[in-house]
């Protein structure tokens with residue numbers, strides 16, 4: 001079975017918009033775990049626009065004692081990020097090549113030009129005991145180069161799969177993800193995937209054999225809002241219906 005790692009960045013984004021600790025990121029992670037989710041993903045960005053470094057420490061404290069639950073920390077391997085990993089020691093670290101001001105992750109590493117940069121970083125991370133994964137586009141050539149590095153896994157960047165899902169070229173795009181995943185496994189790499197996966201596009205993606213983990217955040221949180229709407233709206237309306245009418249409304 002493919003593992004689901006829920007990305008709670010967007011819980012932190014809501015929390016930060018009000019300046020106090022609600023919604024509480026650790027509490028929401030705990031609730032997802034109680035619902036059967038076996039992984040939590042966070043992507044502490046340099047500007048801490050959503051997940052903070054303290055959130056990473058707090059989630060580490062929550063998850064470390066729990067058997068079979070994994071914390072996956074994603075991010076650009078800056079010195080600050082590497083020190084955070086050395087401190088928190090998550091089960092998995094996913095390296096992403098994004099710039100500090102980037103809106104969201106939008107490409108994988110290029111092993112033609114970045115293998116040398118990554119090599120000492122992979123050595124340093126693996127010394128902490130974390131499993132290392134590297135964010136990658138679905139490109140068989142990149143997969144072959146990644147397999148020559150010290151990474152344990154790759155995470156296929158699925159934005160293209162998601163954005164082409166309803167277009168005619170979807171079959172060709174799906175085939176590329178399939179080929180990259182199969183090649184990676186043949187070469188001994190584990191394969192994760194993520195970005196813009198959702199309830200609609202995930203089933204077909206998981207026809208690709210051997211995907212170990214999907215990390216899903218943005219759509220999953222939106223879907224929680226969407227499918228939770230009827231319950232919450234009903235409860236507010238019930239309360240309002242029970243209210244005493246004011247003199248002018250009677």
Ligand SMILES: CC(=O)[C@@H](O)[C@H](O)COP(=O)(O)O
Nearest residue numbers: 009043074096104105194195
């Ligand atoms: C690495 C990756 O794919 C990202 O999807 C990411 O973790 C999302 O980051 P934001 O929540 O900052 O868009």
Ligand SMILES: NCC(=O)COP(=O)(O)O
Nearest residue numbers: 007194195196215217218
């Ligand atoms: N690694 C991908 C991830 O954690 C979640 O991405 P998204 O679902 O927020 O696009």
